[in-house]
Amino acid sequence: EQKTLDFEASLAxxxxxxNKLEGGELSLEESLSAFExxxxxxxxxxxxxxxxxxxxxxxIGNEGALQLTDFxxxxxx
Numbered sequence: 796e797q798k799t800l801d802f803e804a805s806l807a808x809x810x811x812x813x814n815k816l817e818g819g820e821l822s823l824e825e826s827l828s829a830f831e832x833x834x835x836x837x838x839x840x841x842x843x844x845x846x847x848x849x850x851x852x853x854x855i856g857n858e859g860a861l862q863l864t865d866f867x868x869x870x871x872x
Contacts, residue, residue, distance in 0.1 A: 802843040809836040 812833045815821055821829060 802840060805836045805839050805843070809833055809840065812836070 812829045816826060816829055816833075
């Protein structure tokens with residue numbers, strides 16, 4: 796599924812940014828840019844997790860009976 800791939804790619808990119816920041820070899824400007832990109836990636840990952848949580852809730856909703864219900868995520872609007 797595309798969202799899973801997007802989440803995995805975002806998480807991998809975020810991990811790379813953290814490693815660069817922890818390495819201490821970036822200039823101040825590069826560090827600030829990496830930090831800003833990391834914040835944006837963190838928000839994207841959080842949205843993917845929120846969407847997944849909503850889908851799981853819908854699947855086990857209706858008093859525990861398994862039911863698949865579509866929902867509109869903010870990204871699809």
